[in-house]
Amino acid sequence: MSLEEDQYLKALRRGDGKGVERIYEEFAPAIFRLVTRNGGSGEDARDVFQSALLVIFQQCREEKLQLSGSFGGLLYGVCRNIWGNRLQKKSFREVSISEDIKHHLEEPWQNGIEEEEKRKLLRDKMKELGADCQRLLQLFFARESLEDIRRKMGYSSINYATKRKFVCKEKLIELIRRDRRYQELKF
Amino acid sequence: MEENRRQRFIEQYLSGELSAGERERFRQEMESDEELRAEVALHRMLQEEFGDRPRQELIQKLDTLGEQYFGPPPPSVGRKGWRLILAVILVVLAGSGVIWLSLSSPAPEEARPDTEERIPHAPEAPVFPEPPNTSRQEGVPAQPAPPEHEDRTSGPVAQANPADFAPNPYFEGLMNGTVRGEGLRFSAVNARVENGQFILQGQVRKPAAEERSLAVFVYSNKEQDYIDGNVLLRFPLNLQPDMEVEPVLTPAGEELQAFDFTVAERVTWRPGLYYYFLAWEQEEEPLYIGTVRLSAD
Structure with missing residues (x-):
C-alpha cells in the first residue's frame, strides 16, 4: 500500500474531514457507476459507499486491518459485496441480477459487512x-x-x-x- | 410497567450494575430464553452504535459528503421530513396571511379556519398548531384548561379535593416544549365531561396514505399514574373524511386530508383535572395534549 493510500486509512480512523473528502473525490465516481449499472440508484450508491467506509473504519480502528492490496481495491471490493448482498435480497421482489457482482472477501470482512448492515438498520429507524x-x-x-x-x-x-x-x-x-x-x- | 422493569434490568446487566447473583440468574435465564437473548443483543448493539462518539461524528461527516457527492436524500423521509414540510407550509401560509391581512385587514374572527363552524360545541378560542421553533407547542395549550372546558352542569369546585386539580408537572412539561404534531395538524379540538360522558371533538389533517390509527389517551393529574401506565381511557379515534375541506398539498406532493372525529364515552371519574393525549394508537407518544376539568357536583 502506498504512502498516499495509507493516508486514506489514517484519515478514516481519525475522522479527518479533509482526508475523508479526498476519499470521496477519488472513489465516489467508480462506486456510483458500479451501483447504477447494476440496478441501483444514486441514493443506493451513496448508502453503499458510506456503509463500506464504516466497515473499513471499524476494522482499522480495531487494528484488524491487514491490507495486501490497495485501499481503492479494498473499498471497491467491500462496495461490491454490500451491493451484491442488497441486490440478492431485493431480487426476490423487484430486481433480477444479471451478473454476480459479489467479490470474494475474507471472513472478517464478510462479518464486518453483516455487522454494518445491522447498524444501518438501527440508524435508519432512529431517523424515523x-x-x-x-x-x-x-x-x-x-x-x-x-x-x-x-x-x-x-x-x-x-x-x-x-x-x-x-x-x-x-x-x-x-x-x-x-x-x-x-x-x-x-x- | 413490566416492560419498563425489563428494559431497566437489561440496561443494568449490560452496564455491569447487577450484583453477582443477579447477573448469574440473568445469564441462566438468557440461556433458556432465545427471545431475551435477542433483546439483550439488540440493546447492546444500540448502545455500541449510538454511544460511540467518534463513529457518530464520522457518520455525520459521511452524511454531509454523501449529499455533496451523490445528491441529497429523497425529500420525504420519515417524520423529520414531515416536520420540514410542515414548517415550509406554515411559513408559506404565514407569509400569504401577512399579505392578505395587509390588503383586507379582517377582524381576528374572520381569520379562523372554516373548519371551526362545522364542529359543534367548538370552544370560543380553539387551539391551532403553531410553527415549530416557537416557545409554544403545536396544538398544545400553554396553560391549564381554560374555564370553557369545565363541565358546566357541575357544581362548585370547592367541595372537591384540591390535590385532584393540581397541575401535573409531567404534562405541563410536555406543554412547554416537547410535543410536536409530527406532520399532523389538529384544529378545533374540544374536550369536556358532560352528563357523565367524556366528549372529544375536533379535526385533524393527515396524509391520506398514513395507515396508522389515532387514539385518545386520558390520564389523571397524578404523575405516578402516568409513570405506571394507568390510563383512564384509551379509545380509538374514528376518523370521518371531511369532503368539504380541500386537501392541502405539501411541497413533496403529498396530500394532507381533513378528517373529523368525535368520541363520547361514559366515564365515572371523580372531580379533578385530567389530561388527554392524541397519539398514534400503538405508540402513545403525544401528538396533541389538552386538559379537561371535571367539577364537583
Missing part, C-alpha cells in the same frame, strides 16, 4: 423517531446522567425523563423489529 426522542436517546446512549438529560431536554423532573427514555427506546426497538431486515439479518 420524532426529533425529541432522537435527541433524548442520543443523550442517553452518550451516558449523560438523567439530571443532565432532564435539564438539556427541558423536562420538569427526572422521573419524567426516565419515562420518556423508556417510551422512546421501546418505540425505536419496535420500529427495528417491524422492519423486514430485522429477520433477514438475524440479530
Whole structure:
C-alpha cells in the first residue's frame, strides 16, 4: 500500500474531514457507476459507499486491518459485496441480477459487512423517531446522567425523563423489529 | 410497567450494575430464553452504535459528503421530513396571511379556519398548531384548561379535593416544549365531561396514505399514574373524511386530508383535572395534549 493510500486509512480512523473528502473525490465516481449499472440508484450508491467506509473504519480502528492490496481495491471490493448482498435480497421482489457482482472477501470482512448492515438498520429507524426522542436517546446512549438529560431536554423532573427514555427506546426497538431486515439479518 | 422493569434490568446487566447473583440468574435465564437473548443483543448493539462518539461524528461527516457527492436524500423521509414540510407550509401560509391581512385587514374572527363552524360545541378560542421553533407547542395549550372546558352542569369546585386539580408537572412539561404534531395538524379540538360522558371533538389533517390509527389517551393529574401506565381511557379515534375541506398539498406532493372525529364515552371519574393525549394508537407518544376539568357536583 502506498504512502498516499495509507493516508486514506489514517484519515478514516481519525475522522479527518479533509482526508475523508479526498476519499470521496477519488472513489465516489467508480462506486456510483458500479451501483447504477447494476440496478441501483444514486441514493443506493451513496448508502453503499458510506456503509463500506464504516466497515473499513471499524476494522482499522480495531487494528484488524491487514491490507495486501490497495485501499481503492479494498473499498471497491467491500462496495461490491454490500451491493451484491442488497441486490440478492431485493431480487426476490423487484430486481433480477444479471451478473454476480459479489467479490470474494475474507471472513472478517464478510462479518464486518453483516455487522454494518445491522447498524444501518438501527440508524435508519432512529431517523424515523420524532426529533425529541432522537435527541433524548442520543443523550442517553452518550451516558449523560438523567439530571443532565432532564435539564438539556427541558423536562420538569427526572422521573419524567426516565419515562420518556423508556417510551422512546421501546418505540425505536419496535420500529427495528417491524422492519423486514430485522429477520433477514438475524440479530 | 413490566416492560419498563425489563428494559431497566437489561440496561443494568449490560452496564455491569447487577450484583453477582443477579447477573448469574440473568445469564441462566438468557440461556433458556432465545427471545431475551435477542433483546439483550439488540440493546447492546444500540448502545455500541449510538454511544460511540467518534463513529457518530464520522457518520455525520459521511452524511454531509454523501449529499455533496451523490445528491441529497429523497425529500420525504420519515417524520423529520414531515416536520420540514410542515414548517415550509406554515411559513408559506404565514407569509400569504401577512399579505392578505395587509390588503383586507379582517377582524381576528374572520381569520379562523372554516373548519371551526362545522364542529359543534367548538370552544370560543380553539387551539391551532403553531410553527415549530416557537416557545409554544403545536396544538398544545400553554396553560391549564381554560374555564370553557369545565363541565358546566357541575357544581362548585370547592367541595372537591384540591390535590385532584393540581397541575401535573409531567404534562405541563410536555406543554412547554416537547410535543410536536409530527406532520399532523389538529384544529378545533374540544374536550369536556358532560352528563357523565367524556366528549372529544375536533379535526385533524393527515396524509391520506398514513395507515396508522389515532387514539385518545386520558390520564389523571397524578404523575405516578402516568409513570405506571394507568390510563383512564384509551379509545380509538374514528376518523370521518371531511369532503368539504380541500386537501392541502405539501411541497413533496403529498396530500394532507381533513378528517373529523368525535368520541363520547361514559366515564365515572371523580372531580379533578385530567389530561388527554392524541397519539398514534400503538405508540402513545403525544401528538396533541389538552386538559379537561371535571367539577364537583
